[in-house]
Amino acid sequence: MSVPTTRAAVPVLAAEDLTVRFGRRTALANVTLSVPRGRVVSLIGPSGGGKTTLLRAFNRMNELVPGVATTGTVRFDGVDLHGDEVDPVEVRRRIGMVFQQATLFPRSIFENVAFGPRASGYTGDLQELAEELLAAVGLWSEVAEDLDRPAMQLSAGQQQRLCIARTLALRPEVLLLDEPTSALDPAATARIESLIHSLRQDYTIVLATHGRRQAARLSDLTAYLAGGELIEYGPTETLFTTPRDRRTESYLTGRIA
Amino acid sequence: MTAAGISVTRRAPRRLADRLARPAFLACTVLAAATLVAVAGVLGVETVRFFGTVSPVRFFTEVDWTPFAEEPRFGVLPLLAATAQITAGAAFFAVPAGLMTAVYMEHYAGVRTERVLAGVTGLLAAVPTVVLGYFALTFVTPLLRALWPGTEAFNALSACLAVGLMILPTVIVFTRNALRSVPAALMETGLALGAGRGRVVARVMVPAAAPGIGAAVFLAMARAAGETMIVTLAAGNQAQLTWSPLEGLRTLTAYIAQSSLGDAPSGTVQYGAFFAVSAVLFAVTWGLHATGRFLMSRRSRGGLG
Numbered sequence: 049m050s051v052p053t054t055r056a057a058v059p060v061l062a063a064e065d066l067t068v069r070f071g072r073r074t075a076l077a078n079v080t081l082s083v084p085r086g087r088v089v090s091l092i093g094p095s096g097g098g099k100t101t102l103l104r105a106f107n108r109m110n111e112l113v114p115g116v117a118t119t120g121t122v123r124f125d126g127v128d129l130h131g132d133e134v135d136p137v138e139v140r141r142r143i144g145m146v147f148q149q150a151t152l153f154p155r156s157i158f159e160n161v162a163f164g165p166r167a168s169g170y171t172g173d174l175q176e177l178a179e180e181l182l183a184a185v186g187l188w189s190e191v192a193e194d195l196d197r198p199a200m201q202l203s204a205g206q207q208q209r210l211c212i213a214r215t216l217a218l219r220p221e222v223l224l225l226d227e228p229t230s231a232l233d234p235a236a237t238a239r240i241e242s243l244i245h246s247l248r249q250d251y252t253i254v255l256a257t258h259g260r261r262q263a264a265r266l267s268d269l270t271a272y273l274a275g276g277e278l279i280e281y282g283p284t285e286t287l288f289t290t291p292r293d294r295r296t297e298s299y300l301t302g303r304i305a
Numbered sequence: 306m307t308a309a310g311i312s313v314t315r316r317a318p319r320r321l322a323d324r325l326a327r328p329a330f331l332a333c334t335v336l337a338a339a340t341l342v343a344v345a346g347v348l349g350v351e352t353v354r355f356f357g358t359v360s361p362v363r364f365f366t367e368v369d370w371t372p373f374a375e376e377p378r379f380g381v382l383p384l385l386a387a388t389a390q391i392t393a394g395a396a397f398f399a400v401p402a403g404l405m406t407a408v409y410m411e412h413y414a415g416v417r418t419e420r421v422l423a424g425v426t427g428l429l430a431a432v433p434t435v436v437l438g439y440f441a442l443t444f445v446t447p448l449l450r451a452l453w454p455g456t457e458a459f460n461a462l463s464a465c466l467a468v469g470l471m472i473l474p475t476v477i478v479f480t481r482n483a484l485r486s487v488p489a490a491l492m493e494t495g496l497a498l499g500a501g502r503g504r505v506v507a508r509v510m511v512p513a514a515a516p517g518i519g520a521a522v523f524l525a526m527a528r529a530a531g532e533t534m535i536v537t538l539a540a541g542n543q544a545q546l547t548w549s550p551l552e553g554l555r556t557l558t559a560y561i562a563q564s565s566l567g568d569a570p571s572g573t574v575q576y577g578a579f580f581a582v583s584a585v586l587f588a589v590t591w592g593l594h595a596t597g598r599f600l601m602s603r604r605s606r607g608g609l610g
């Protein structure tokens with residue numbers, strides 16, 4: 049097969065000439081981008097730029113949309129995600145995603161966290177696991193009293209952290225976070241940001257965000273997507289201080305919403 | 306054309322329509338309400354008069370319904386039990402089938418399959434009950450008799466199957482509505498958490514729709530309890546307290562249909578019995594319907610904790 053490479057050299061995720069269309073609308077056009085292991089990559093860009101679509105391409109969620117057409121390749125650890133032997137359920141267990149809107153199940157806090165592990169046949173102590181993960185997202189001290197409370201009763205910030213804990217419960221290798229702070233106030237945003245900061249040690253993270261400063265604060269690499277095209281991609285500091293593309297510069301200076 | 310020009314040309318006819326609409330709708334509402342009051346009034350008055358002759362205790366505890374015997378007996382239990390049996394039996398067939406069909410249509414079927422199934426459901430809903438009753442009598446019953454030779458020519462099971470077929474579209478349509486009111490994002494979330502579709506359906510989508518599905522069941526049962534033609538044709542008209550599904554029986558509705566043919570002169574106790582039975586039927590269907598509507602109103606709360 050291919051020439052042996054060290055594991056670190058193979059990007060965790062890679063899109064190669066990826067095009068995604070919803071009906072006649074092109075959401076992503078010929079995007080090529082790779083995500084190195086253990087890094088935080090931010091996707092920034094105007095609304096409708098393709099951030100969500102790219103995230104969803106990474107864990108095969110786009111194919112659930114009727115009328116979607118994908119060309120190009122997405123690789124996970126070098127393996128073609130759309131290969132015949134690849135099971136999308138397995139893909140989604142290893143590449144966890146947190147959606148733009150917190151979508152909790154109308155059940156208890158505990159049941160939400162336990163959902164993923166149960167689905168994958170986890171045999172350990174769920175109670176212990178729940179405690180560990182809720183602690184990891186800084187929620188344990190707030191909800192320890194009553195894990196059987198309906199999850200919907202939590203505040204927006206707590207709900208978002210619960211969503212992250214629920215995804216962490218899959219023990220994924222990669223975390224896809226879609227605008228995790230877009231619905232939150234500054235205090236809750238700060239909590240999520242410090243959470244993401246603490247998660248970077250254990251996970252590769254791809255973060256879609258509207259917050260330019262958030263991208264600058266949290267990520268090693270930043271990609272600027274607009275109109276479905278990858279305009280520019282590089283180390284966050286370089287991209288923010290000396291963007292190569294005029295369009296990136298306009299966006300960063302706030303001339304494009 | 307200016308905005309003012311548009312409003313001037315449109316103002317006159319719209320005003321006329323507005324002026325007519327109010328009283329027209331009001332008249333319809335009043336007419337419907339008046340009809341309901343009249344029905345309830347007649348039912349109430351005649352039922353009270355009947356209970357002046359026959360004690361309500363005996364009416365609800367005796368097990369013989371023989372209003373035209375020399376020594377008439379007015380024990381409504383056989384009729385009530387028969388209605389319960391038909392309703393439960395129909396639900397027994399229609400609820401699992403309807404639930405599975407609705408889940409399949411909402412969460413598995415492609416656009417074309419869904420359209421075909423919706424068409425078939427609509428068609429089934431359009432079959433007149435007299436046809437279903439005839440189908441039960443001439444097709445289902447011979448089949449049952451071939452399977453279980455002891456089966457009577459009029460039997461409950463045949464009626465249950467046909468009534469089940471009749472309420473199947475109700476179960477399907479209301480269950481689909483309930484399933485559709487659950488946010489689709491929950492399905493995506495479940496799949497994104499590494500669960501298979503079946504698991505998300507069983508653990509998330511159906512439980513979240515549970516009150517609405519409960520409503521579907523009760524509204525369908527209300528229809529089954531009020532069904533007349535099928536039970537008269539297929540289950541016969543023998544008032545007897547039996548739990549054997551292979552024997553004939555007589556439901557509340559079957560008795561009402563038969564006695565309304567007019568062999569009891571006005572003012573007699575037999576005439577009053579007709580209204581008392583009608584009142585019982587009304588209570589049963591109203592109770593089922595109200596339970597269904599109550600569950601429906603709980604639907605918007607987004608499932609159970």
Ligand SMILES: Nc1ncnc2c1ncn2[C@@H]1O[C@H](COP(=O)(O)OP(=O)(O)OP(=O)(O)O)[C@@H](O)[C@H]1O
Pocket residue numbers: 070073074075076093094095096097098099100101102113
């Ligand atoms: N399910 C869908 N059906 C049809 N078109 C879609 C669908 N999802 C996305 N699109 C289209 O694809 C394009 C890219 O959308 P996408 O959601 O990826 O953008 P985004 O960068 O995440 O935007 P936002 O910042 O608003 O979240 C848009 O034009 C959008 O209208």
Ligand SMILES: [Mg+2]
Pocket residue numbers: 099100101148226256
């Ligand atoms: Mg988005």
